[in-house]
Amino acid sequence: xxxxxxxDKVLQVxxxxxxxxxxxxxxxxxxxxxxxSFNTGADTAFGGITFWPRSPTLDNYEVVFHDSRIGQAFxxxxxxxxxxTVLSVLFTAILxxxxxxxxxLGRRYYMVFCVITMYFSGGLIPTFLLLREFxxxxxxxxxxxxxxxxxxxxxxxxxxxLGLPAGLAESARIDGCNHIGVLLRIVLxxxxxxxxxxxxxxxxxxxNDWFSxxxxxxxxxxxxxxxxxxxxxxxxxxxxxxxxxxxxxxxQDRQAMMKSVTxxxxxxATTMVATLPIxxxxxFLQKYFVKGVLIGSLKE
Amino acid sequence: xxxxxxxxxxxxxxxxxxxxxxxxxDYQLFGGFFNSPWVGLKHFEAFFxxxxxxxxxxxxxxxxxxxxxxxxxxxxxxxxxxxxxxxMMFKRIIQTVSxxxxxxxxxxxxxxxxxxxSTDNGSVNMLLMSLxxxxxxxxxxxxxxxxxxxxxxxxxxxxxxFAAIVYLAAIAGIDPHLYEAASIDGASRFKQIQLIxxxxxxxxxxxxxxxxxxxxxxxxxxxxxxxxxxxILRDVSDVIDTYVYRMGILNSRFSYAAxxxxxxxxxxxxxxxxxxKAARKMGSSLW
Numbered sequence: 001x002x003x004x005x006x007x008d009k010v011l012q013v014x015x016x017x018x019x020x021x022x023x024x025x026x027x028x029x030x031x032x033x034x035x036x037s038f039n040t041g042a043d044t045a046f047g048g049i050t051f052w053p054r055s056p057t058l059d060n061y062e063v064v065f066h067d068s069r070i071g072q073a074f075x076x077x078x079x080x081x082x083x084x085t086v087l088s089v090l091f092t093a094i095l096x097x098x099x100x101x102x103x104x105l106g107r108r109y110y111m112v113f114c115v116i117t118m119y120f121s122g123g124l125i126p127t128f129l130l131l132r133e134f135x136x137x138x139x140x141x142x143x144x145x146x147x148x149x150x151x152x153x154x155x156x157x158x159x160x161x162l163g164l165p166a167g168l169a170e171s172a173r174i175d176g177c178n179h180i181g182v183l184l185r186i187v188l189x190x191x192x193x194x195x196x197x198x199x200x201x202x203x204x205x206x207x208n209d210w211f212s213x214x215x216x217x218x219x220x221x222x223x224x225x226x227x228x229x230x231x232x233x234x235x236x237x238x239x240x241x242x243x244x245x246x247x248x249x250x251x252q253d254r255q256a257m258m259k260s261v262t263x264x265x266x267x268x269a270t271t272m273v274a275t276l277p278i279x280x281x282x283x284f285l286q287k288y289f290v291k292g293v294l295i296g297s298l299k300e
Numbered sequence: 301x302x303x304x305x306x307x308x309x310x311x312x313x314x315x316x317x318x319x320x321x322x323x324x325x326d327y328q329l330f331g332g333f334f335n336s337p338w339v340g341l342k343h344f345e346a347f348f349x350x351x352x353x354x355x356x357x358x359x360x361x362x363x364x365x366x367x368x369x370x371x372x373x374x375x376x377x378x379x380x381x382x383x384x385x386x387x388m389m390f391k392r393i394i395q396t397v398s399x400x401x402x403x404x405x406x407x408x409x410x411x412x413x414x415x416x417x418s419t420d421n422g423s424v425n426m427l428l429m430s431l432x433x434x435x436x437x438x439x440x441x442x443x444x445x446x447x448x449x450x451x452x453x454x455x456x457x458x459x460x461x462f463a464a465i466v467y468l469a470a471i472a473g474i475d476p477h478l479y480e481a482a483s484i485d486g487a488s489r490f491k492q493i494q495l496i497x498x499x500x501x502x503x504x505x506x507x508x509x510x511x512x513x514x515x516x517x518x519x520x521x522x523x524x525x526x527x528x529x530x531x532i533l534r535d536v537s538d539v540i541d542t543y544v545y546r547m548g549i550l551n552s553r554f555s556y557a558a559x560x561x562x563x564x565x566x567x568x569x570x571x572x573x574x575x576x577k578a579a580r581k582m583g584s585s586l587w
Contacts, residue, residue: 008489015381022378023397026457029402029412033421036415048420091305098302110306117309119569122316123561124541125548129327130316146312149305208405211522215549230407233414234529241524264420271411278403283396293465 021034037061037269041262060269063261070270072221073228076140078277080224084144089199091148093191096157097183102166114151128215142216143224147179147205153198160194161187196288200281207278225274232267323559336555343559352543360539360564363519366452368512374456378506379467379491395468398461410526413454417441441527443492444536451520451527451537466508507579514575517568521545538566 031051036044037060039053048054064070095114099107122130127146136142164187173181188195210226217223223231281287323343325336347353378398385391401409418424419437439503440446478496487495519539529535538546540560548557 005488011489012384012386015384019381019385019390019394022460023394026397026401026461028423029416033412033415044421047426049421050423050426091308095302097307098305104302110302113306114309117313119572120317120565121313122319123558123565125554125558125561126316126319126322126543127312128549129322129554130312130319148312149308151309188493208403208407210407211403211525226405226407229411230526233407234412264415264418267411268415271408275404275408277401282400282403286396286399289399290465293462294469 023127033268033271036265037272039265041265044265045262049079059261059264063266063275065272066263069228070225073223073225074273076222077207077224077226077274078197080140080143084147084206085199086205087144088148088150088202089153089195092150092153092198093157093188093195094180094183095149096154096185097161099154099180100161101179114154118151131216137216138219138222140222143206143209143212143222146212148203150202154203156198157194159192160191164190186249193288193291196285197291200285200289204278229267229270229274232270307542320558320565322555323562324556327555327558339492339555343556344563346556347560347563352538355535356538356540356560360517360519361534363448363451363524363539363544364516366448366456367519368516370452371456371459372509372512375463376467376501378460379471380462380497381465383467383471383497384489384493395461398464400461401458402462404458406522406526409454409458409523413450413527414441417450442530442532447528447533447536451523454527455520455523466488466504467501470504471497474500504517510579513578514568514572516571517564 032049035051035053036049038056038058039049040057040059041053043049043055098104099111101107101113104110121127131137131142131146136145168186168190169182172186177185208226210224210230213222213224213227214230217227301471322336324338326339328336370529382391385394417425417440419425419439422437424440425434425437429437438451474497478500479492482492482496513530517540519541521539521541524537524539524542525545527533528542541564542562544557544564547553547560
């Protein structure tokens with residue numbers, strides 16, 4: 001270890017302070033929201049809630065879990081994330097595998113055909129109108145199908161497939177395996193880290209996307225949780241939400257709950273429910289996404 | 301095997317490109333892309349002559365420049381600072397924490413910002429009042445003067461950790477002998493950062509700088525839609541993308557919005573091409 005001079009030590013201390021400050025600024029909004037979601041709304045309104053709940057309660061969550069719209073939206077998000085991620089990774093891999101095969105005639109042209117779409121696109125309005133003309137508005141599939149193939153991910157897959165030994169696929173072909181079989185049984189299983197990285201990014205995208213549902217979907221049954229949360233933040237539908245939970249609770253419980261739950265405490269509880277899945281998976285996937293970012297940036 | 305996927309790309313990526321032609325039409329819902337009457341440059345002229353044009357252009361350019369000015373160096377600074385940390389545990393914790401906001405949706409980040417800045421006992425106002433810096437809570441999200449600052453700061457908050465990954469990787473690739481030699485020559489850590497670390501990661505910085513310049517008209521979309529819900533802010537918050545969304549999707553002026561969108565796309569692609577050329581000239585070509 002190199003010796004530190006006085007000025008080095010000053011620099012070190014300064015850096016530690018700045019990094020601690022950054023850590024605090026990053027974590028505080030989460031922590032504060034979490035605390036507010038566990039505090040009675042009426043008490044939060046007096047102010048001063050920072051690090052600990054002053055009058056702890058689970059009422060906010062009870063309201064959130066009893067609200068059928070939030071439950072439904074959560075299910076839509078989960079379903080969309082699972083179906084969207086599996087299909088997207090699979091189809092992107094199929095295309096990438098095809099384009100990585102030497103025997104495919106004109107694969108250079110197909111490649112250019114795909115890459116062009118990364119730089120040119122129809123933009124918001126023509127895409128919106130096209131999907132509308134296809135009659136895809138207000139269907140579940142409008143959330144999954146337009147993003148099914150990601151050219152960016154395809155390039156990452158393809159680069160990885162090109163690096164695999166050619167004999168691997170050849171021998172499986174000789175043993176009578178068709179291309180789909182080779183991909184599913186041999187190529188994908190040995191591409192674990194790439195599949196994990198791309199699946200993670202796709203899943204995060206699906207979970208977080210609120211915009212496409214906000215323009216393509218009106219049917220309340222198909223609204224994902226993020227879009228619903230955006231609507232809640234923007235309007236006062238919370239008030240009728242409070243009334244709707246009344247149906248599920250006994251009369252005097254309802255009275256008590258209405259007193260303690262406010263718009264703000266309810267928003268915070270809903271926010272926590274919409275954030276939780278990501279917070280839970282991301283520390284475990286850290287090593288994958290760091291790798292993924294590096295693959296992505298090196299293979300521009 | 302690749303054919304279905306290619307047809308798919310044809311339908312969902314190339315058909316909308318053809319659909320861009322509607323900027324030169326009076327798009328009619330029942331006629332679709334193929335049967336609407338052609339009107340030439342009418343919608344472009346309407347856009348250029350509209351009083352919104354200059355506001356939208358100014359906001360687009362100013363917001364992108366501000367994001368570049370603050371958002372670009374921030375992750376480099378973070379990477380440099382993390383690299384100076386000797387306690388591995390501390391370094392790992394700070395890194396893990398700093399990535400976290402990248403994985404949150406803008407809706408949630410917007411919720412946090414709203415809660416922090418709220419006049420109704422938001423933490424920032426509580427802090428300012430307890431320090432006697434202000435007597436009345438400030439309604440930050442409805443003051444046009446504060447909007448650009450809030451937008452840029454939120455963007456940095458969300459992406460700083462994630463963007464630092466690449467710089468950290470570049471720093472990790474520097475030959476440690478360089479530092480040893482420098483310290484024997486009596487260079488302080490600060491000097492070493494200045495004379496070794498920064499020059500060594502220069503190529504990476506340049507590549508990302510060029511990519512950022514190519515992106516300059518993408519001032520933001522989701523973040524602005526989420527943070528600028530108050531119409532008072534429209535004069536400072538409306539950029540081309542949000543304008544296209546408002547005119548097209550909300551007001552159903554499809555052809556007009558498509559013309560504005562196409563105008564932006566043409567400039568963006570030209571900027572990208574210029575940035576690319578510059579990259580080749582500087583010797584660190586992108587592809």
